[in-house]
Amino acid sequence: MMKKMTISKILNAKGNTPLVMITAYDALFAKLFEQSADILLVGDSLNMSFAGKSDTLSATLEQMLYHTNAVCSGSPSSFVICDMPFGTYMSKEDALSNAVKVFQQTPADAVKIEGGADKADIVRHLTSNGIAVCGHIGLLPQSVRSEGGYKVKGKDEASALSLIEDAKAIEAAGAFCMVIEGVKADVATRVAASVSIPVIGIGAGNGVDGQVLVFSDMLGLFEEFTPKFVKKYLDGATLVKDAVATYAEEVKKRDFPSEKYIY
Ligand code: KIV
Numbered sequence: 001m002m003k004k005m006t007i008s009k010i011l012n013a014k015g016n017t018p019l020v021m022i023t024a025y026d027a028l029f030a031k032l033f034e035q036s037a038d039i040l041l042v043g044d045s046l047n048m049s050f051a052g053k054s055d056t057l058s059a060t061l062e063q064m065l066y067h068t069n070a071v072c073s074g075s076p077s078s079f080v081i082c083d084m085p086f087g088t089y090m091s092k093e094d095a096l097s098n099a100v101k102v103f104q105q106t107p108a109d110a111v112k113i114e115g116g117a118d119k120a121d122i123v124r125h126l127t128s129n130g131i132a133v134c135g136h137i138g139l140l141p142q143s144v145r146s147e148g149g150y151k152v153k154g155k156d157e158a159s160a161l162s163l164i165e166d167a168k169a170i171e172a173a174g175a176f177c178m179v180i181e182g183v184k185a186d187v188a189t190r191v192a193a194s195v196s197i198p199v200i201g202i203g204a205g206n207g208v209d210g211q212v213l214v215f216s217d218m219l220g221l222f223e224e225f226t227p228k229f230v231k232k233y234l235d236g237a238t239l240v241k242d243a244v245a246t247y248a249e250e251v252k253k254r255d256f257p258s259e260k261y262i263y
Contacts, residue, residue, distance in 0.1 A: 005038050005079035007109075007132060007176045013038075014198050019177075019210025021081075021200050022218070025050055025067045027074025029215060034075040039200075041112065041179075041212060042068045044083040045141070048224075049216040056141050059085040061098055068106040081134050082108040086142040089113055092125040099131045112179065114140040116166025120173040127174030135170035137163060137191075138204065139182025150227075152203075154187030163187060164194045171195040179212060180204045182229075203229035 013019045021039040024030040025046040033040060046067055047059035061084075068082040082102050089095035099111050110132035113119055123133050138153045154160050163183060170178050177198040180188050185205020192199035198209035213230065216222040221236035250256035 004077045010039070010079070010177055010198060014196060014209055018208075019198055019200055021179075021210060021212035023212070023214045023216075024071045024075070024078075024080075025215075026070045030071040030074035030078060033215065034078045038079065038210070039081060039212075040071055040075060040078045041081045042071050042083060042108070043112075043214065044085045045214050047085075049214065049222045055144050057086045057145065059083075061085060061088050061101060065102065065105050068102065068108050072107045076107070079110075080108045081110045081112050082106060083112045089119075089122055092122050095122045096125055096129055096131070099126050100129075103131060110134050110176070112136055114142045116163070117169035120169040123170055123173035123175055133173075133175045135167075135173075135175040135178030136181065137166045137170065137178055138180045138188070141181070150182065152182045152184065154184040154191075160184075160187040160190060163191050167191045167195045167199065171197050177209075180208060203227060 010019065019038045020036060021041055022033050022037045023043040023045060024033055024040040025042060030040055042064060044056040044059040044064065047053045047056045064082055064085055068080065072080050084095070084098060088098040102108055102111050111126070112134040113123060114136040116137045123135060126133050139150055141150070144150055154163055167178060175197060177200060179200050179202060180191055181202045181204065183191070183204045185207060188201055188204035189207025192208040200210035200212050201208035202212045217226060217230040218232060219234045219236040220232040221240070223237050247256065
């Protein structure tokens with residue numbers, strides 16, 4: 001059994017070896033990821049790759065609770081963060097009552113909330129009530145409709161300064177780490193240097209304190225769309241399709257099940 005990551009170990013990672021975070025949505029994959037990942041993120045990205053929706057906005061708290069429980073069951077020794085879905089933290093009161101549901105109905109270690117300085121009071125309300133919070137700044141997938149698309153941040157100095165302000169506000173509100181998404185690499189490096197909690201990047205270059213990728217993207221399983229920052233470590237879609245095609249062919253030819261596979 002692996003030794004479980006803790007918040008103090010995550011904080012100590014600042015300035016040391018980069019943290020490895022990967023999304024996980026079920027027990028099967030969580031178990032496969034646990035030996036290499038420091039943190040498993042039950043991201044609301046599951047609404048796209050697993051539920052087939054075009055964005056994350058319709059993910060529900062019930063969905064997140066179900067998948068978080070599955071991930072925690074598959075890998076009880078992993079540090080697990082549950083994404084708070086869109087609409088569940090519009091006010092401090094809603095945020096707390098929904099985050100309490102996450103903590104009471106799953107063994108998750110922390111929740112993640114999208115937003116910068118504008119969400120600092122909500123983050124503070126959670127952290128001061130015993131909920132560990134991972135922030136999420138930069139490109140915010142839950143704002144895709146209001147922003148009219150996924151827009152890279154930090155393209156000018158004003159945007160860079162506002163990201164630094166966001167990171168500082170989230171740190172001051174008591175978050176133990178934050179994700180920074182879709183930000184020019186040099187700016188993300190400045191953001192990470194401006195706070196003393198780990199800043200974990202996705203599409204934010206190599207100067208931050210860790211990396212996170214959506215597992216179905218990095219295993220090449222999600223074919224709809226591949227962002228520029230995704231490295232495919234496996235051609236999962238081809239492997240799966242070829243395997244199922246071989247199975248189908250063998251069934252049709254009555255080659256499967258052969259002697260070896262029958263009672
Ligand atoms: O939902 C998710 O998978 C995320 C990652 C993109 C960080 O928030």
